[in-house]
Amino acid sequence: MSSTTTRDTTKQHVADSDIKLTVALLGNPNTGKSTLFSAIAGIPTRIGNYPGVTVEEKVGQFRHHNTIIELIDLPGTYSLNSKSPDEEVAVDVLHGRIESIGQPDCIVVVADATNLNRNLFLVSQALAVGRPVLVALTLCDVAESKGIQIDREKLSQILGCPVIRLVAPRHDGVDELVESLIESSEKSGQTVPASLNSRLAKAANSNRSIASAEAIERYAWIDEITKDVLSVSGQQIRSLGDRIDGILTHRVLGTVVFALTMLAIFSSIFWLASPLMDLVSGCVEWTAALAESVMPDGILRSLVIDGVIAGVGGVIIFLPQIAILFLFVAVLEGCGYLARAAFLMDRLLVGVGLSGKSFIPLLSSFACAIPGIMAARTIENRRDRLLTILVAPLMSCSARLPVYLLLCSAFVPDVTVGNSWIRLPAVVLASMYLIGILVAAVVAFIFSRTIFRGPPQPFVLELPSWRWPQFAVVAERVREAAVSFLKNAGTLILAVSIIVWALGSFPRPVLDAGVNPQSAEQQGEALRQSFLGQAGHLIEPVVKPLGWDWRIGCAAVASFPAREVVLGVLGVIYNLGDVDPGEEEGASMLIRQLRAATWDGTDRKVFTLPVALSIMVFFALCAQCASTLVIIGKETASWFWPLVSFTYMTALAWVGAFLVFQIGTALGW
Amino acid sequence: MRSLASVPIGLTTQVIDVSGEDSVSLRLLEMGLTPGVEITVVSTAPLGDPVELELRGYRLSIRRNEATRVIVAT
Numbered sequence: 177m178s179s180t181t182t183r184d185t186t187k188q189h190v191a192d193s194d195i196k197l198t199v200a201l202l203g204n205p206n207t208g209k210s211t212l213f214s215a216i217a218g219i220p221t222r223i224g225n226y227p228g229v230t231v232e233e234k235v236g237q238f239r240h241h242n243t244i245i246e247l248i249d250l251p252g253t254y255s256l257n258s259k260s261p262d263e264e265v266a267v268d269v270l271h272g273r274i275e276s277i278g279q280p281d282c283i284v285v286v287a288d289a290t291n292l293n294r295n296l297f298l299v300s301q302a303l304a305v306g307r308p309v310l311v312a313l314t315l316c317d318v319a320e321s322k323g324i325q326i327d328r329e330k331l332s333q334i335l336g337c338p339v340i341r342l343v344a345p346r347h348d349g350v351d352e353l354v355e356s357l358i359e360s361s362e363k364s365g366q367t368v369p370a371s372l373n374s375r376l377a378k379a380a381n382s383n384r385s386i387a388s389a390e391a392i393e394r395y396a397w398i399d400e401i402t403k404d405v406l407s408v409s410g411q412q413i414r415s416l417g418d419r420i421d422g423i424l425t426h427r428v429l430g431t432v433v434f435a436l437t438m439l440a441i442f443s444s445i446f447w448l449a450s451p452l453m454d455l456v457s458g459c460v461e462w463t464a465a466l467a468e469s470v471m472p473d474g475i476l477r478s479l480v481i482d483g484v485i486a487g488v489g490g491v492i493i494f495l496p497q498i499a500i501l502f503l504f505v506a507v508l509e510g511c512g513y514l515a516r517a518a519f520l521m522d523r524l525l526v527g528v529g530l531s532g533k534s535f536i537p538l539l540s541s542f543a544c545a546i547p548g549i550m551a552a553r554t555i556e557n558r559r560d561r562l563l564t565i566l567v568a569p570l571m572s573c574s575a576r577l578p579v580y581l582l583l584c585s586a587f588v589p590d591v592t593v594g595n596s597w598i599r600l601p602a603v604v605l606a607s608m609y610l611i612g613i614l615v616a617a618v619v620a621f622i623f624s625r626t627i628f629r630g631p632p633q634p635f636v637l638e639l640p641s642w643r644w645p646q647f648a649v650v651a652e653r654v655r656e657a658a659v660s661f662l663k664n665a666g667t668l669i670l671a672v673s674i675i676v677w678a679l680g681s682f683p684r685p686v687l688d689a690g691v692n693p694q695s696a697e698q699q700g701e702a703l704r705q706s707f708l709g710q711a712g713h714l715i716e717p718v719v720k721p722l723g724w725d726w727r728i729g730c731a732a733v734a735s736f737p738a739r740e741v742v743l744g745v746l747g748v749i750y751n752l753g754d755v756d757p758g759e760e761e762g763a764s765m766l767i768r769q770l771r772a773a774t775w776d777g778t779d780r781k782v783f784t785l786p787v788a789l790s791i792m793v794f795f796a797l798c799a800q801c802a803s804t805l806v807i808i809g810k811e812t813a814s815w816f817w818p819l820v821s822f823t824y825m826t827a828l829a830w831v832g833a834f835l836v837f838q839i840g841t842a843l844g845w
Numbered sequence: 846m847r848s849l850a851s852v853p854i855g856l857t858t859q860v861i862d863v864s865g866e867d868s869v870s871l872r873l874l875e876m877g878l879t880p881g882v883e884i885t886v887v888s889t890a891p892l893g894d895p896v897e898l899e900l901r902g903y904r905l906s907i908r909r910n911e912a913t914r915v916i917v918a919t
Contacts, residue, residue, distance in 0.1 A: 257871070385866050385871070388874055391871065395882070396879070399881075522890060524892070635911065636873065639904040
């Protein structure tokens with residue numbers, strides 16, 4: 177924002193003498209609407225969902241002289257006709273049916289100059305809403321470089337509303353737009369051009385549905401007026417963008433570039449995030465140490481350190497991964513690559529009942545299901561989005577990796593497979609990931625043929641022209657994702673952590689006299705006598721068919737809110753005390769202990785290869801993550817779907833573990 | 846007359862109509878596949894589905910089974 181602007185986007189104090197205006201920002205996706213929003217109103221003052229739906233509401237506020245303007249960024253839509261939740265919300269807002277907003281005083285329709293023809297469709301519909309309309313022509317620089325010339329004055333005359341030229345990244349035209357929209361708001365309404373009206377009247381007499389007939393008439397009208405208004409001069413040289421597209425959607429090259437890009441994103445989420453995660457983890461440990469030194473010994477201290485800090489800290493550590501993932505997604509979306517990725521992957525995903533747009537959310541879930549599920553917002557189709565959210569947690573996330581690694585190195589014989597150089601533990605590790613993918617494919621397939629069966633949804637996907645992603649928009653997406661994640665950590669996850677801590681700490685253990693309560697044995701005993709331990713005993717009959725003893729059952733139950741804790745709990749329950757299985761020494765101690773573990777009162781070993789495999793399969797398929805369930809609830813605006821996720825995944829996990837154990841034992845592994 | 850799905854890559858033709866009366870046909874019409882518009886089949890994804898089209902100055906991707914609804918000039 178230049179210093180000469182008269183717009184003040186800081187938090188506004190509204191005086192009685194101020195004029196208050198509500199302006200709706202409408203437009204097709206990929207027109208630079210978000211960039212324009214940032215350029216006019218800065219950071220949104222209100223973000224959330226519209227009541228009762230999962231459509232995002234984004235409102236900003238700014239002052240221009242003595243006018244306070246509330247700018248509503250409506251979801252990108254191609255038409256005001258269709259039934260998708262995004263489009264319904266846009267229509268509701270425009271007609272003033274959303275109470276918290278009221279009817280807009282003026283509608284700004286953002287139109288892409290490189291694509292005026294199709295963009296005018298939405299403009300023609302907006303003209304009929306009844307509020308004054310203003311057309312903001314974006315991407316004018318790109319259009320001009322392609323030789324596209326638009327006679328704005330003529331267009332403005334024909335439409336009956338102002339048409340402003342914008343080059344939003346440089347904020348050219350934004351001041352003119354703001355002044356023009358204040359002027360427009362003073363008009364009493366908007367008239368639809370007579371030429372359009374007469375065509376629409378014809379549509380009413382057609383055999384087709386009104387919507388179809390009108391769509392055809394609208395485009396006929398648009399084709400007529402653009403003859404006078406639009407001209408493409410000079411030879412259309414294959415632009416750089418076209419040549420890039422030639423490579424990126426090419427059958428072979430395109431797929432290669434795509435695979436490399438996905439690999440880059442995937443690995444960055446792991447190794448790029450690593451130093452940041454260490455930083456966060458360091459801070460968490462420092463806080464724990466501080467609490468330990470400052471607070472007197474006792475229940476409160478245990479609550480703070482083992483409950484709050486351990487629980488919330490264990491989740492916050494994923495913040496860097498989430499931020500990095502959203503950074504990539506925002507950049508790919510901003511430059512236009514996301515659409516091409518969906519295009520390449522669509523056929524494969526349709527085969528299992530999903531769609532191309534599910535690809536990035538599912539890929540991201542390999543790092544952590546939470547950002548993956550949040551990324552599913554890019555899927556407009558409600559059914560596809562829901563299905564994607566339901567299978568995303570089956571993609572083995574990074575929290576499962578420590579479990580796999582420990583059990584594989586402890587119990588899978590380190591031999592080579594056949595005559596190759598491939599080692600068995602690596603094969604088992606890869607299989608765990610594959611199991612998640614295969615089960616997800618089957619689940620998606622079944623769900624899409626049963627509960628989610630319905631009429632085919634259009635896959636119509638625009639492949640936007642290549643453009644530089646806008647920094648402001650990218651930064652905004654990352655900020656939004658991070659803030660919403662932290663808010664969750666601070667509320668629901670905090671609550672869950674405290675509950676788990678309580679279940680593991682009460683009732684207070686009856687200890688042997690004269691024994692140090694902090695010793696490893698006593699900590700183990702304390703856990704065994706707590707509610708959590710009792711729960712482990714209670715469910716032993718349920719986990720015995722999986723080959724588990726009550727201690728493994730207890731650890732599994734304890735890890736339901738957050739699977740990361742399972743190794744720590746196993747350590748405590750096997751009397752290792754506060755050993756850190758993440759550290760080499762801790763891991764080898766734990767491995768030794770597990771290998772030596774026997775069934776209560778017998779010499780029979782608990783951990784055989786089939787048992788280890790059944791534990792891994794259970795973890796691969798089970799929904800042991802309260803944070804994920806919370807996010808699913810938020811993204812689907814219900815408690816029903818998290819319940820469904822939890823239920824079906826736990827059932828699958830049990831069955832999978834059972835099969836693996838029984839078959840493995842029968843085969844003498 | 847034939848369907849858009851049978852048009853080979855690189856060819857430009859004209860849309861005659863979109864068959865059916867459901868959300869798919871309406872969406873196709875709203876995106877500009879209206880009678881008379883010039884349309885080019887630019888490419889397809891590796892497995893032949895979806896197809897990439899160019900019309901009205903922009904690029905659109907639709908599935909093969911959606912393309913069969915679009916009737917174009919021979």
